Amino acid sequence: MNLLPRPVSYVDGGRLCEYRGWETVLVDGPPGGYRLISSDDGVLIEAHDAEGEMNALQTLRQLLGPQAFRAAGEKPSVIPACEVVDHPRFAWRGVMLDVARHFLPKREVLRYVELLSAHKLNVLHLHLTDDQGWRFECKRYPKLTEVGSWREDSRFGDRRSGGMTGRPHGGFYPQEDLREIVEYARARHITVVPEIDVPGHSQAAIAAYPELGVHGGGVWTDWGINERVLNTEESTVDFYRNVFDELMDVFPAEFIGLGGDEAPGHDGEIVRAIAKHLVRNGRRPYGWDEVLDSGPLPAGTVVASWRGVEGGVTALREGHDVVMCPEEFVYLDYRQSDSPGEPIPVGTVTTLEDVYAWEPVPAEVTGDEPGRLLGAQANIWTEHLDSARRVDYAAFPRLAAFAEVVWSPAEKDPGFVERLREHHLPRLDALGVEYRPLTGPHPWQLLPGVPGFPR
Template sequence: MILPRPVSFTRGDGEVPFDGTFQVERVAGPAEGYRLSVSAAGVRVRASDDAGEFYARQTLRQLSGPAAFRAVPPGAVALPVCEVEDHPRFAWRGVMLDVARHFLPKHDLLRYVDLLAVHKLNVLHLHLTDDQGWRFESRRFPRLHEVGGWRPDSRFGDRRSGGLAGRPHGGYYTQDDLREVVAYAAQRQITVVPEVDVPGHSQAAIAAYPELGVSGGGVWTDWGVNPNVLRADESTVDFYRQVFDELLDVFPAEVIGLGGDEAAGGDGRFVRRIAQHLHQRGRRPFGWDEVLGVGPLPARTIVASWRGEEPGLTALDRGHDVVMCPEEHVYLDYRQSDHPDEPIPVGTVTTLEDVYRYEPAAADRVLGAQANLWTEHLDSPRRLDYAAFPRLCAFAEVVWSPAERDEAEFLARLAEHHLPRLDALGVEYRPLAGPRPWQALPGVPGHPR
């Protein structure tokens, strides 16, 4: 009944009343781990650290029934007599959320922090900038968010259709907004890793300050890979050093994303110098796996392996830490079935079961894995819910639970116990049998592979 599945769960006889209070003590054990005992003598938690105590609380919430996930939970409940021993398999259990293509208002972003916490995920990777939008307030260069934060239109479905939606889109987070998100996440044992993408995917910045780009143009209204990249001259590098310094003032995370992906004709010197700047500031650069081709990087650079897992294995051989996030396994914006009503079907079919079967390569050597939610076709919180859940539930179990998995048992536990929790939370997930009529988007073109 617990999701993600704990290391061990032993059910006893009967139930005991629980009013929300329990004993806590610190004990030696694996990082983020805990042991939970429910007996006639009461509820006792022995945790390795603050994170372990927090995850024990999440487990107690699950054992309390779906109503415990409502905004006004019940008072006293009955818990099953049980013993739980638990700790995560991977240190990095992440979700990348693209708020650049479609802006997610702060209220909804905070809600996603809560949803990650429910699933014992501990990294929120925020993709803050791209060709289609700049979402980080810059007090040094305000045109970045004032101009780059808005685009006049968006593609209608897949870019190959050539259609446009006919409405502007935009928004940005103030620095105070983001400090609030960081603090809110920290209370839930989640680290927020920001990303400002360079030297490609930078059209929104170039629209604000044309001298930054190889060529000009406005904030992009298309999807895909924009051939326009940042100039690699010293003035542009210095501009971005200042932008990243602002980012470091807001985000205390040790890891800071610099992108480095899909930069047609991009200059590796640019990526190297920004990575070195972050290193000199005491942070760890975090880049997509294309950064392996730009030349020597600081040894502490973390590589996100998205173009399959081979780049990640190469990065390990070069001494870098790696987060596995291969598109064929954990891109949750990809279509969930061949169902004719699947909304905006793009990419390959990645079913709930496919995600559950994913086993990260070199599991004993990598930091962990993350699921990626790109939002070209996820233009609202409802669409985001549909794409993320329940596949994110499966991913959470992959990165938390022991490697041995029983798919049938997981699906039964998901349907009987966990989907009712998502219902209580108001998550508009994709039903296991297929989309509800109002979740389909007939007439909006996709591009299935």
């Protein structure tokens, strides 16, 4: 229930009540669930847990109207008389934010934490390292940020065009900033899952410490798959064990991302080694679906199924827990229409309606598999999103549709787009989100002349 209540029970007597605050009591019920009653006597929230109370408060905020989403100004004082009974469909309702390709300052990450909370999303997956930049301060290996956190140039649009921006790009998060992000998210019942990618997507680390790689080279200035991957020396494994130790010290999350994707010709040895290291330290490895090709994985490994749903189905049958994030439905950097004016058109057309129509549970999943389908996440890759404004354009309002999918029952509401237009876009306006209008981009959101690679 993210845009307008579609609860188990909803009674509205057509009355408005004066809003004077709320009272919360804890009751039995599904995790994250709540019951909200608004009447002349005030607002009563019955919640299963603290996350359920937070979800109820976001519903209360929605009922108060768009003005309640502004940081300052006169606040609404009335609320409809109603009863809302609701709970999330999935436990993992996540967003992957790629801060490696284009760095987002801490203030923007905190803003996205707020936006996730407003949409009742509860996992922020931070993609912290890639060929194009290393964003995690590792105190034991300072050159990872001194050398690896910036690149001399960036591809402008798709690599086939040969264009470059002609300017450096970089940035990294000190550990204290990351601890702040974690705590800020924790207060909003959002888990921050960090990812350091191995053995591929590692050129920034190899640029800083060449002994880690099969080949040398600087921080990559291009997009796409880089065939330069980590070597399999024990010293390289030890190096990354030390890096992940610092990562685990900063991020208390149960889940720690280790990548495992798009590593041509690699046998997966380092993936298995790091996964075992994480398990020994009481954490659960979280990797892209290529980790299934790395050989036997330790119990507790979670698989993110991005190359369609097949990897996720296989993982469930092998006993692994799974998060669904197939590129054809929830890669929010993909173009939003087939119009040639769509700014930097990459990937397949993925419309708002496509995202909302998606069903996260594949038809071939029976529920009897030894693994569990934890939920789903939307992925925001930033090769072509070089600012917070561009991230907003790509993410919204499709992320609102995704939030509705992972919260609500499987049945689709034919009135979704109208609810979005009438009730939720005004909230995004109040929050200052520079979303893509339903009718197409504003003139200033266009990027004419920047070549993409539509599929």
